[in-house]
Amino acid sequence: MPGENELDPRTLFPEAKEIWLEIGFGGGEHVSGQAQRHPEIGILASEVFLEGVAKLLGQIADDGLQNIRLYPRDGRELVNALAPGSIDRVFILFPDPWPKTRHHKRRLIQPDVLDALSRIVKPNGRVRFATDVRSYADEALQRFLAHPAFEWTARYADDWRQAPDDHLETRYQTKKLGDIAPVYYDFRINSKS
Ligand SMILES: C[S@@+](CC[C@H](N)C(=O)[O-])C[C@H]1O[C@@H](n2cnc3c(N)ncnc32)[C@H](O)[C@@H]1O
Structure with missing residues (x-):
């Protein structure tokens, strides 16, 4: 891994029209689905759960995907x-929702992570955040809105209540574990930020 601020992802995807990043891809269904639909995009994908990494590697091999680069560690x-x-x-x-209040500090969406993003x-x-846990939805939205760099693009409730046209359902989502x-x-x- 190059030093801080030094990794130019263009070196990994010299031909890509755009470069996307997914953090915490789980089983990788969203990454592989988007990579398949958008061969012109390069996708960086990170996951700490080794079984998920193995699953995505299998998908990459099965589908012959050329436009994904994995980081099998902390995004x-x-x-x-x-x-x-x-x-x-x-x-x-x-x-990960970390539902207990004393664990909320372990949630990924923290002010320093928003600064880094x-x-x-x-x-x-653009940045997309999705959850099915009310306390995380509220906390994350407050943090994004408090940050001067992030502009919420929703105009109507259905803009955030309904899955965007380009969303691909994830495995975790189908479990409907949230509230x-x-x-x-x-x-x-x-x-301007
Ligand atoms: C609740 S699962 C959701 C997975 C997937 N996005 C989905 O919707 O099916 C959250 C995933 O994020 C991963 N994760 C948690 N913290 C992470 C981090 N700092 N960097 C990369 N992955 C992380 C976990 O291992 C877990 O697989």
């Missing part, structure tokens, strides 16, 4: 290593 390390403005889109889908995503680039119907928060990185 925050990858974010910190990436060069400023080097990512077009980020997906954080159904991250706002650094690596290009101006006008609310999924919410999908899409943000744009403010070009």
Whole structure:
């Protein structure tokens, strides 16, 4: 892994039209599905759960996918290593909810992670966060809205209540373990930040 702020993902995907990042891909259904639909996009994908990594590797081999690069460790390390403005889109889908209040600090969406994401995503680039846990939905939305770099793109309730057209259902999502119907928060990185 190159040092902080040094990893230019263009070196991994010289031909890609855009570069996307998914953090915590679980079984990798969303990553492989998007990679299949968008061969022109390069996708960086991180996951700490080894069985998930193995599953995605199997999918990559079965489908002959050329446009995924895996980071089988903490996605925050990858974010910190990436060069400023080097990512077009980020997906954080159904991250671990840590439902107990005393564990909320372990949730991925923390102010320092939002700072780091706002650094690596290009101006006008996009970040999608989805969850089916009410307390995480509320906490994450507050944190995104409190950060000057993130502009919530929703105009109507259905913009966040209904799955976006380009969303692919994830394995975790199908388990319906949360306490609310999924919410999908899409943000744009403010070009003035
Ligand atoms: C609840 S699962 C959801 C997985 C997948 N996004 C889905 O919707 O099916 C959250 C995943 O994030 C992974 N994870 C948690 N913290 C992570 C981190 N810092 N970096 C990468 N992956 C992480 C966990 O191992 C787990 O597989």
